[in-house]
Amino acid sequence: MTEQVIYPVQPGQKTKLNNAQYQAMYAESLRDPEGFWQQQAQRIEWKKPFSKVKDVSFAKEDLHIRWFEDGELNVTESCLDRHLDKHGDDVAIIWEPDDESQVARRITYRELSKEVNQLANGLRDLGVKKGDVVTIYMPMVPEASMAMLACARIGAIHSVVFGGFSPEALAGRIEDGNCHYVITANEGVRAGKIVPLKENVDAAINLCKSDQVKKVVVLNHTGNACTMEVGRDEDYRQLVDKQDSECQAEVMNAEDPLFILYTSGSTGKPKGVLHTCGGYLVYASMTHEYIFDYERGDVYWCAADVGWITGHSYIVYGPFANGATVVMYEGVPTHPDCGRVARIVDKHQINILYIAPTAIRALMSDGDEPVEGASLESLRLLGTVGEPINPEAWRWYYRTFGRSQCPIVDTWWQTETGAALITPLPGATDLKPGSATRPFFGIEPALVDEKGNELSGATSGNLIIKDSWPGQMRTVFGDHQRFIDTYFSTFEGTYFTGDGAKRDEDGYFWITGRVDDVLNVSGHRMGTAEIESALVAHEAVSEAAVVGFPHDVKGQGIYVYVTLNHDVQASPAIRNDLINWVRKEIGPIASPDIIQWAPGLPKTRSGKIMRRILRKIATDEYDQLGDISTLADPSVVESLIQEHQALT
Ligand code: PRX
DSSP states (O other), X not given: OOOOOOBOOOTTOOOSOOHHHHHHHHHXXXXXXXXXXXXXXXXXXXXXXXXXXEEEEOOGGGOEEEESTTXXXXXXXXXXXXXXXXXXXXXXXXXXXXXXXXXXXXXEHHXXXXXXXXXXXXXXXXTOOTTXXXXXXXXXXXXXXXXXXXXXXHTOEEEEOOTTSOHHHHHHHHHHTTOOEEEEESOEEETTEEEOHHHHHHHHHHHSOTTSOOEEEEEOOSSOOOOOOTXXXXXXXHHHHTSOSOOOOOOEETTXXXXXXXXXXXXXXXXXXXXEHHHHHHHHHHHHHHHTTOXXXXXXXXXXXXXXXXXXXXXXIHHHHTTOEEEEEOSOTTSSSTTHXXXXXXXXXXXXXXXXXXXXXXXXXXXXXXXXXXXXXXXXXXXEESSOOOHHHHHHHHHTTTTTTSOEEEEBOOGGGSSOSBOOOTTTOOBOTTOOBSBOTTOOEEXXXXXXXXXXXXXXXXXXXXXXXXXXXXXXTTOHHHHHHHHSTTTTTSEEEEEEEEEOTTOOEEEEEESSSEEEETTEEEEHHHHHHHHHTSTTEEEEEEEXXXXXXXXXXXXXXXXXXXXXXXXXXXXXXXXXXXHHHTOGGGOOSEEEEOSSOOBBTTOOBOHHHHHHHHTTOGGXXXXXXXXXXXXXXXXXXXXXXXXX
């Protein structure tokens, strides 16, 4: 283990549960899942109560996952309507603009509810019906959350696409979702730079089938004009303002889809992870309350983008179900300097801060100075998510932002899991820097070897989850077989996470990272296959192989081996061209960090690329290449090592 220093629960710390209570409640959640979740499900509003809690089989021949299956609800009634009577004037969203000199917006639950209802009516006017997929491609503005809730209000399935994705990536998601409606903005602003969202949408639509997209709703966020196609494009404000402020909530079955969200796997195109209404909301809301020890009145900031699952569960659904005050920040943490996050904390008197390790490392790169100017006294709890946090960054976060007083909840989870599965609970869990610690209620993690044998005690292995929890994804949109193959076929009868982990003597889990061909770059998940297929689509490229390598700030960087076509000469110009090409095909987050020219790639005799070897070369571990005698041409390894050494 890298670090075992324990940061015990501090005496007198405000908390919902102590360790003994956590232990008892956890044991109960496994002993009687039906009883446990029957009770927990009462935290949300049901239009019609459910009579059955759980119907699940992880067996691959009979895979099904159903929670609260005959219950009926509309998630927006839990997130909005029920707060209005007593808490309608509570602030739901505090929006902090990219440009520090601009005024922040404060939106109450009453205002949020009104606008969501109006937009929902507007969408109905445009023809959107229950079960239709609506793509949301927005900057980090309150209207992004409103658009998600407006879809939920009328039973439409939202598919949020991160605003940093390229037109090509957006088009792929629109087509895969068979989506006819898009909600976007003219432009976004990040770190002072304009992001041409509407232009990207137009380009994406051109790449789709001609009758794919019927309507585009465009928010004018920056005041600049953009092209509007008559008959197809609708101005968001005009559409919303003319609507009635009440929209009847669509009655949804607990297992009706709430949203799809595309995420990368180890093979093929990104898959549409599908979450449903009832179980997802119960689980998102419960984890938000317990993990962040949320009490009404707390100001809470989750610095993710709504384009990722963290934004869905912990900027929108979990916190709104709990009536929370959510800070939403338009820009990037280091803009205009590394002191920005601390200034935002002071400005809005934030109590709970949830941010990715990559952002912490970026802030840390400037030392303590930018943080020292701030008071940070409002903070009482810190969180991290998205990738393993190195103990050094953990301790810096604890010491500076936390003033050595705030617990850090290192939450491990995935797009597929809906919300956090392994995490400390503040006040209940002693902390170890770099460990996501212990399972949440109802979660039964285990470690297995390559053959699927369960391992006991302090050990390491593949991380699986033995039984279902309400927030689990239900299928891959349009491809149920892929769902079964990806998650339930490797270790039969269990959910395979794709992660490796260690477990220590105290039963604490330490996530070691993906064991498949998925990269985690600045907390963004990417499939090596996706980047490879973008590269080989370039006319100069014959073959490409992508691996990850440790990167100080990003966690992992993208290392690319490229074999050029015979008639193409390697040059700095072609290298730049390939980087720009990948940015265009996927988005800037997929930019290769290192491109190495490879006259040949290490392949087995049957033609399979041996990535294991490429990973070791990229990380200078030449003595751990393993057996290379089975390669079709072992000599390529030596030349790749030489080329790598010349490059780095
Ligand atoms: O490898 C794990 C890593 O991020 C993956 C999931 O990525 P994504 O679906 O994009 O969701 C990210 C936000 C929940 C996981 O398979 N990961 C996530 N959180 C942690 C983590 N690795 C270590 N520690 C974490 N706290």
